[in-house]
Amino acid sequence: MVQAVSTPQQTAVQDWVDVCALADIFPNTGVCALVQDKQVAIYRVQIDDQDQVYALDNFDPFSQANVLSRGILGDRQGVLKVASPIYKQNFSLETGQCLDNDEVSVPTYAIQVVEGRVQVSIA
Amino acid sequence: MTSKQTLIVIGNGMVGHKFIELMVSKQATDQYNLITFCEESRVAYDRVNLSGYFSGKTAADLSLVEPGFYQDNNVQIYIGDKVTAIRPSEKIVVSAQGKEIAYDKLVLATGSYPFVPPITGKDAPGTFVYRTIDDLEAMEAYAQNCKTGVVVGGGLLGLECANALKNMGLDTHVVEFAPRLMPVQIDDLGGNVLKSKIEELGVQVHVSKNTTEIVSADGKITKMTFADGTELATDMIVFSAGIRPRDELARGCGLAIGDRGGIVVNDYCQTSDPDIYAIGECALYNQRIYGLVAPGYQMAEVAADQLTQSADSCFTGADMSTKLKLLGVDVASFGDNFGRTEGAKEIAVNDSVKGIYKKLVLNADGTRLLGGILVGDAADYGTLLQFTQNDIALPPHPEDLLLPPREGQPAGMGVDSFPDTAQICSCNNVTKGDLITAIHEQELTDIGSIKKCTAAGTGCGGCVPLVTTIMKSEMKKMGLTVKNHLCEHFAYSRQELYHLVRFHKIKTFSDLLKQFGTGLGCEVCKPAVTSMLAATWNDHILDQPHAGLQDTNDRFLANIQKDGTYSVIPRVPGGEITPDKLIVLGEVAKEFGLYTKITGAQRVDLFGARLEQLPDIWRRLIDAGFESGHAYGKALRTVKSCVGSTWCRYGVQDSVGFAIELELRYRGLRSPHKLKSAVSGCTRECAEAQGKDFGIIATENGWNVYVCGNGGMKPQHGVLLASDIDKETVIKYLDRFLIFYIRTADKLERTATWFTKLEGGINYLQDVIIHDSLGICDELEAQMAHLVDTYQCEWKAAIENPEKLQLFRSFVNSNAVDNNLAYVEERNQKRPATVEEKKVLSAIAQ
Numbered sequence: 001m002v003q004a005v006s007t008p009q010q011t012a013v014q015d016w017v018d019v020c021a022l023a024d025i026f027p028n029t030g031v032c033a034l035v036q037d038k039q040v041a042i043y044r045v046q047i048d049d050q051d052q053v054y055a056l057d058n059f060d061p062f063s064q065a066n067v068l069s070r071g072i073l074g075d076r077q078g079v080l081k082v083a084s085p086i087y088k089q090n091f092s093l094e095t096g097q098c099l100d101n102d103e104v105s106v107p108t109y110a111i112q113v114v115e116g117r118v119q120v121s122i123a
Numbered sequence: 124m125t126s127k128q129t130l131i132v133i134g135n136g137m138v139g140h141k142f143i144e145l146m147v148s149k150q151a152t153d154q155y156n157l158i159t160f161c162e163e164s165r166v167a168y169d170r171v172n173l174s175g176y177f178s179g180k181t182a183a184d185l186s187l188v189e190p191g192f193y194q195d196n197n198v199q200i201y202i203g204d205k206v207t208a209i210r211p212s213e214k215i216v217v218s219a220q221g222k223e224i225a226y227d228k229l230v231l232a233t234g235s236y237p238f239v240p241p242i243t244g245k246d247a248p249g250t251f252v253y254r255t256i257d258d259l260e261a262m263e264a265y266a267q268n269c270k271t272g273v274v275v276g277g278g279l280l281g282l283e284c285a286n287a288l289k290n291m292g293l294d295t296h297v298v299e300f301a302p303r304l305m306p307v308q309i310d311d312l313g314g315n316v317l318k319s320k321i322e323e324l325g326v327q328v329h330v331s332k333n334t335t336e337i338v339s340a341d342g343k344i345t346k347m348t349f350a351d352g353t354e355l356a357t358d359m360i361v362f363s364a365g366i367r368p369r370d371e372l373a374r375g376c377g378l379a380i381g382d383r384g385g386i387v388v389n390d391y392c393q394t395s396d397p398d399i400y401a402i403g404e405c406a407l408y409n410q411r412i413y414g415l416v417a418p419g420y421q422m423a424e425v426a427a428d429q430l431t432q433s434a435d436s437c438f439t440g441a442d443m444s445t446k447l448k449l450l451g452v453d454v455a456s457f458g459d460n461f462g463r464t465e466g467a468k469e470i471a472v473n474d475s476v477k478g479i480y481k482k483l484v485l486n487a488d489g490t491r492l493l494g495g496i497l498v499g500d501a502a503d504y505g506t507l508l509q510f511t512q513n514d515i516a517l518p519p520h521p522e523d524l525l526l527p528p529r530e531g532q533p534a535g536m537g538v539d540s541f542p543d544t545a546q547i548c549s550c551n552n553v554t555k556g557d558l559i560t561a562i563h564e565q566e567l568t569d570i571g572s573i574k575k576c577t578a579a580g581t582g583c584g585g586c587v588p589l590v591t592t593i594m595k596s597e598m599k600k601m602g603l604t605v606k607n608h609l610c611e612h613f614a615y616s617r618q619e620l621y622h623l624v625r626f627h628k629i630k631t632f633s634d635l636l637k638q639f640g641t642g643l644g645c646e647v648c649k650p651a652v653t654s655m656l657a658a659t660w661n662d663h664i665l666d667q668p669h670a671g672l673q674d675t676n677d678r679f680l681a682n683i684q685k686d687g688t689y690s691v692i693p694r695v696p697g698g699e700i701t702p703d704k705l706i707v708l709g710e711v712a713k714e715f716g717l718y719t720k721i722t723g724a725q726r727v728d729l730f731g732a733r734l735e736q737l738p739d740i741w742r743r744l745i746d747a748g749f750e751s752g753h754a755y756g757k758a759l760r761t762v763k764s765c766v767g768s769t770w771c772r773y774g775v776q777d778s779v780g781f782a783i784e785l786e787l788r789y790r791g792l793r794s795p796h797k798l799k800s801a802v803s804g805c806t807r808e809c810a811e812a813q814g815k816d817f818g819i820i821a822t823e824n825g826w827n828v829y830v831c832g833n834g835g836m837k838p839q840h841g842v843l844l845a846s847d848i849d850k851e852t853v854i855k856y857l858d859r860f861l862i863f864y865i866r867t868a869d870k871l872e873r874t875a876t877w878f879t880k881l882e883g884g885i886n887y888l889q890d891v892i893i894h895d896s897l898g899i900c901d902e903l904e905a906q907m908a909h910l911v912d913t914y915q916c917e918w919k920a921a922i923e924n925p926e927k928l929q930l931f932r933s934f935v936n937s938n939a940v941d942n943n944l945a946y947v948e949e950r951n952q953k954r955p956a957t958v959e960e961k962k963v964l965s966a967i968a969q
Contacts, residue, residue, distance in 0.1 A: 020935045028643075029671035031935040039934075039941070047643065059943075064958060065687035066943050070675045074645035077611065083646035085675035085683055090646075 014110055016119040022051065023116065030082065032058050032069035035120050040109055041069035042118060043093055045080060052080075054093040055109040055120050060084045061098075068106065127156050128227035130430065131216055133206045133372065135161030137170055138403030138419035139232030140187055145427035147196045154431065157198040158224060160216075162205035163255055166193070171416055174283045176259050177290035179839035179875070185256070209376040211396050228398050228430055231373060231386060232423075235366035235404040235414070240275070244337030249344040249359045253284040262361065266291045269358035273297070273347065275334060276364035277304040282449040284363045285326050289450070290840060296327045296355060298347075300364070303330055308445065308456035312473055313498045316480040320452045320499060323478075329355065366414050368405045381407040390437035392426040400426045413441055417550045424552065442512070442549065446497075446504045451884050452478075453501035458494025458511040459484050467493055472525045474499075481525045483507070490516055505547070505589030513545045539596060547593065548579035548586045555593060562597045570594065609870060610647040613640045617795070617870045621655050630660055632672050650674050651870040654757055657793035658865045659906075661913040670930070676755035679931065680917055681737055686944055686955040689737060690730040691717070692754035693744050694790060697764040697782035697802075698725025707747040715740055718952045724761035724799065726752060731953060733940065734933050741918045750916040753791055757871075759798045762786035763811070767804030767821070776821030778804035781850065785819075788854065791914050792861065795868040795877075799834075813841040816874040817857055822846070826853050830860055830888070833875035842878070842885045845893060858907040859892045859900050866903075 019033040019042065027046035032039055039058035044051055058066045063086035071082040073093075080093040090099040091106055098104040110121040130146075132139050143159060151157070161167075168185040169175075176185065193200045201218065208217040215225050237252035239245050249269075251262050266272065272288040274281050277299030288295040297304070303314025304321070318328045333350035337360060348354045368385040379387040379395035385407025392400045392408075403419035404412060413419065418441030428434040444457030462469055466487030473480050479499035486493055492510040497503070507524065510517060518524070543556030561567055561577045570591055574580050580587040608614050613636075615623065620635070629635045632652050636644055644652075649672040656662070676682050681689035693708070708727050712719045715736055717729040732740055741751075754760060762785045765771065767778030782802040792798065801810035802819045811834075812818025818829040824847040832841025845856055868877040881887060890896035921927045933941055945961045946953040956964060 024929070024935055026670045026930075032933060034934045034937040034939055039943075042935070045643070063685060063687070065685065066941050067675075067683070067687040070678070070683075070687075072646040072649055072674065073643070073671060074612075074649065075643040076645065078642065080643070081645075086685065086687070088646060 014121040015123040016112070016114075016121050019118045019120050021116055022053070022113050022118055025118070027051070028073050030069040030071065030073065032066070033118075033120060035109075035122050038122050039066050039069075040120055040122065041082070042111065042120065043069075043073060043082065045073060045093070051113070053111050053113055053118060054080070055111040056082070056091060056093065056096055057107040057109070059106065060086060060089075061104055061106060062087050062089050127154060129225060130155040130157055130228045130230065131206075131224060131226040132157070132159040132230045132232055133216070134232035134234055134369075134403075134405075135159055135163070135167050135200065135202075136232060136234045136403065137167055137187060137416055138234070138423050139230075140167030141420050142230060142232060142402060142423035142427055143198055144192075145423055146431065147198070149427060149431045149433050151427070151431045152197050155228070157196075158226075159193075159198060159200050160204055160206050160218065161200060161202045162219075163257065164203050165256060166200065166202060168256065170254070173253070173256070173259065174287040174290070176256065177263070177287045177840075179833075179879075182256050206372060209372055209399075211376050211378075211399065214398070226398075229400070230426060230430075231394070231399065231401040231405055232403050233369035233372060233405040235368050235412075237362055238365040238367045239362045240334070240364055242334050242337060244339060244344075245362070247337055247339045247344055248342055249339070250337065251359065251361045253280060253287070253361050253363045259287065262287070262359070263291060265359055266293060270294055271296070271357045272359045272361065273355060273357045274361050274363055276362065277301070277328065277330065278307065278363065278365065279305060279445070279447060279449070280366075281363035282321070283447075284361050285321075286450045288361065289324070289326055292840075293359075295325070296329060296357065297321070298332045298334060298349075298355070299328070299330045300333055301330065304328065305454065305456075308460065309454065309496045309498060310461060310482070312471070313454075313480045313482065313496045316473070316475065316478055316498045317449075317452060317454060319475070320478045321450050324450050324452075326450060366404060366412075368407065368412055370405055373399075373401065373405075381410065385412050388422075388438075390425075390439065391429045392422050392438055393429070400430070402426050408438060409440055411440070413443070415441075415443060415445060417441065418443075420550055421552065444508055444511075444549070446501050451886065453497065453499060455497040455501035455504040456495070457504070457508050458492070460494045460496050462493070464493050470522050470525065483521060483525065485517070485521060489521065492517055492521070502588070505586055505592075509541050509545050509547075513542055515541070547589055548577075548581075550586075551578040551581060553577050553579035558590060558593050559597055562594060563601065567594070568598060568603060609651060610645055612636065612642045612644050612648050615639065617651060617655075618867055620652065621659075621866055624652075624655050624659055630656065630662070632656070644672075646674070647870070650677065650757075651795075653677070654793045654795065658910070661910050677757075679734060679737060680751060680755055680921060681732065682755050684730060684955070687941065688730070688944065688955075689732045689734065690728050690754075691732055691737070691740055691744075692722065692726050692728050692752040693749035694752040694786070695726045695761075696786040696790075697762055697779050699764075699779055699783060704747060704749070707744070707749075711740060711743050714743075716953065718954060722754075725763050726754070726761060728754075731946070731955075733944070734931055735938070735940075738922050738928055738931050742922055745916070745919055745922065751791075751918040753917075756791075757794055757796050759786070759789045759792045759794070759800070761799065762789075763799075763801040763815075765802075765804050765807075765809035767802075771804060773807060774804035774821070775823055776804055776826065778802040778810065778819075778821055781819065781826075781853075782810075784850075785854075785857070788911055789857075789861065791917070792865075792910060794861070794865050796871050796873045798861070798874070814838060815841065817841075817860065819853060825849050828853055828856060831874040831878035833873055839875040839879075842888075844885070844889060855904065856892050859903040860888075862903040862906050863891060863899075 017035050025031050025044040030041050030043040041056045041058040043054045058068050060067050067085050070085045073082050081090045083090050096106040096108040112119050166188045204218045204220045206216045207219050217223050237254050272293040273296045274285045275298050277297045285295050285297045303311050304317050335350050336348045338346050346354050346356045370384055370386050373386040386401040388401050388406045388408055392402050394401050402422035422438055425436050425438045428436045446455035462484040468485045471482040482496045484494040541555050545555045547555050567573050580590050653672040712729050717731050720728050722728050762782040764778045764782035768774035798816045800817050801812040801815045803810040803812045804821045812820050813829050814832045814834045818841050820827045827846045828844045829841030830844045833839040945956040945964050947956045
């Protein structure tokens, strides 16, 4: 059972890039994909056997390192989030907003799952 | 606008500082320019808990002054300068550094100095007093070369001081002139119980000893002699034989002084000069010096009320009730402790088996409690004191207050029976009513915020248990429960969850979450639960259900560094390594371009490995016979060793061999936090075993085991768990100790912190580990045996499993390398480039 999640600013014409199979990502973990030279953190969240996927920029603005795909996933008061593995700031998976500092956010990207394949658009 | 008056406070001890805090809280800075002199190099600190300095507290921990307090409140403080003269006729004070400052009002809070009896040799090098942090530092430096230390004076402060000497590792003696310890607070029976308890802890007590001479040879103390002809060999001596008021300034300017010293004050803490006040231990009220902090604080309050005309309070003497933990033994005395009231009656329990003595002094008809003495168990002090201070009628069987509750009946009388006026914290004069108001109005639900809002429990700390009971009782009335939840996803403490995991045989995080939690989890609960699962079932931590639950270090079996690359530390048990293996480490580092450094734990750390390089690096290492060092995990790190009896001419046992044996036994053990260990081959302690979570030191007869030591952020000496035991017994005790810690500690709690919170301290731990007082030792050993049997090298298991290897890729869809990584060379090795250096590098590249 796969439910595609895409960001609100998604436009009609998307330049989707095939990244990997959904099965390549362990449930409730992230991987990093290289999409047109951009590092994109891709997360697979599984709730009651339902999969949701999210895409954030892999660059952690606090540590200045490409590490967000390696953070621990979870929720804070119901908001899905990832914690940076370096200094543990949390970012919303849906909006990229840093939950520990109002002034910081990371870019989000459109993502979908089509026939078991994960696709990302950074257009 | 009227011009401000100048108020000078001489002395920045506990009472002087309290006075200024009170003035600031009464907004007296609108009325006065506040100036204070502090002759020590440090602002006010907690002298009551001075011996804490030797059990891990730093000078900063002991400080009573919030950083910036004086500056923020416009109080001028002169640190390291002292007032040398007062000229009341001109209203001027003169300081050692030559300041002359005019005052309108003056407050003397000069405190006291330690009394040193007039003994021959009392000023010899190696004699000390116990009053300031500088004194402690001097003692500590001198004690480095000492084996034995003597405290002269078996009063409250003397026993505190003995504790300090003991913590410094000295063979400690206490010499008391009177026939018993703490002659002011407790009676002969209590003194006997206290003496035997303290001697059990390894401190020798000598009472009825009148020291006549301190003998030195070659500039060092060798012994002291007593009037009865006996003598005692020692290397250093600390005097703690009472205090004398610092009244020299007052004498010099003609203020009234008591016959035996002390600045005479009236009910308003005014001296014979109405513009000069005296508070604390320098003040003589009603022919009495009050050598405790609580009366000093009361005087500060009275003086502050007078000087701000904010209330018409007066000082009418103070209660000398006190409760202390001396060398781990509870001692309390309150009210009419010696039964001097006419017609007073006594009820006492003297249990020399358990080492408990309790005495209650009742009025003639047995309906009121006048006072009492508690030794060995002072848990009821707060409650009993309330009976005395608030004149509460005693229950029909007052003896019940001394004994465990009779079957089916509640013990004594609860806090609910206290009136709201009952004073709970006598140091800061906080009543039960004050606490209840604060708890309800500000919705306080933890002891920390109660301390912050009401100041209760921030003086001597003796009332904290009672404050906690009141807090819990009020929270219950408000329908609240006391929280120590792991995080928002689990309404349980770590210990509770641990029991749920074991009892319900839960093997995955998602099962635990489903059954006992809410939401999806987070970076707090996921690793904490995974650690519990590992310590219970020992499955491989990269097995699929656990994979996403780990911090990145555990997930990729390496230590993440600031640029997102990892460092690799193979296990080098006991720090022993063959030249061939050392060469392999060098070759691997060269081949993969890794920065190398020797760690503090006798291993080699290889830095700068990219995620996708980790499996290749480990293949090489495993082929050469290395295994995972678990440096990435909350797990056993290393058992460090000195070279021991095999090479060292001083070594008495094979420390390297034992360290290797222990490291191989406990390798991979997952725990609430990392575990460090060491084995030293002799008492010179080159492996620093006393600063480890568990440390072993060789003796002529076997091994001494220390536990719960710590280096790092908050150094703490280990405590001796057992001495002169053989290897098998060491392993047995360590098995039990480690599993007991794993079962009961909080998340991310090192053994040192866990131990500090452990009620009953080392005696309790020895009871559990050595005497099996909880009857769980078989179970603890069985759990350890299971973990030892199921150990696997996590890296070996990972590289043999293609699915696990999937994880180790920088990109899921490419073999490219992270182009944000950049290095520069320093001291012939690489290091990550700074942001500025990266800009330069990328400009060159273009």
